[in-house]
Amino acid sequence: MEKYKVTLSAEERAQLDAIVSKGSHQSQKVLNALILLNCDISVDQPRRPCEEVAQVLHVSTRKVERVKKRFVEEGLDVALNKQPAERKYEYKVDGDLEAQLIAMSCGAPPEGHARWSLRLLARRVVELEYVDQISYETVRRAPKKNELKPWAKDGWVIPPQGNAEFVAAMENVLDVYRRPYDAAHPVVCMDETPRQLIRQTRDSVPAAPGRPAREDYEYERCGVCNVFMANEPLAGRRITKVTERKTRVDWAHFLQDIAGSYPDAQRITLVMDNLNTHSAASLYEAFEPEQAKALWDRFEFVYTPKHGSWLNMAEIELNVMVGQCLNRRIDSIETVRTEVAAWQIRRDNLKAKIDWQFTTADARIKLRRLYPTIGS
Structure with a gap:
């Protein structure tokens, strides 16, 4: 039995005949x-x-069936033109409830939860008797409208505010970056990163048209290694070294490699973070006093402030290297050394440089909150 039956009046039928017989109407x-x-x-x-x-x-x-339904329920015009009657929605989230949702989204989640979710927010406003019932899809509109993502969290280096030591070290590094290229006094940035050595336990499935490569979640951990990186941003060159550990002696020997790469330089300015291994004392633990002092005299150490590792341009090169070369499972330190060396050769051949644009003048405007407030 048909649910919707079309019964046209003589006037309606004449109107439809006119539409069909004339070619000036839309096809639908x-x-x-x-x-x-x-x-x-x-x-x-x-x-x-x-x-x-x-x-x-x-x-x-x-x-x-849809056309018949529209005709029976909403009339001829709606059936012909697909223009439903204006609907009136009753919004459950008014201004007060939206403010409560925003406040909860920006606050701490309940005990036992790492962060707010839409379902958790929906249950919470019902528990607090702001509304009798509400769906999480209705709740979604408030955070989305206000560009809030309570379930998302970014890792970020947060510098201390009003810290004179921080801004002094920051401006010192920024002044170093303003120096023009000078082969006799190169500016080199240095950093290191630990890497896990991981072995596949099952063969991966290669990619195919319409299907990405597949890698089994199971793996075998084979230890760790350390990758040292030094790069000269204005010259587009870099020095890398893969070691089993990251000790004072390892760092001292890497410093010796940097000095050997600049035999004609009078003094090398080395920008690095202030780790306990990054000090002149490490040289005396690795070499005889005469050799340690001679190596120390080759360098001018410039330290980035604590919570200011973003000032070290070697971090940029490390991120590029990890993304292009080491973002995969490698199970031996020998393979890491081979791959890093190949990446370095290709990167040096491209003469990839870093165009640092952030200056002290920019810092005093954009990072004004970090500077101490001087009393009148």
């Missing part, structure tokens, strides 16, 4: 008119089922 409007004319039961003609009408007009049966 003409199609809807044909559906209504063929489904009309008010005329003396055999009744055509929806399946037959759909087959003749090359449309789906659901399309025929």
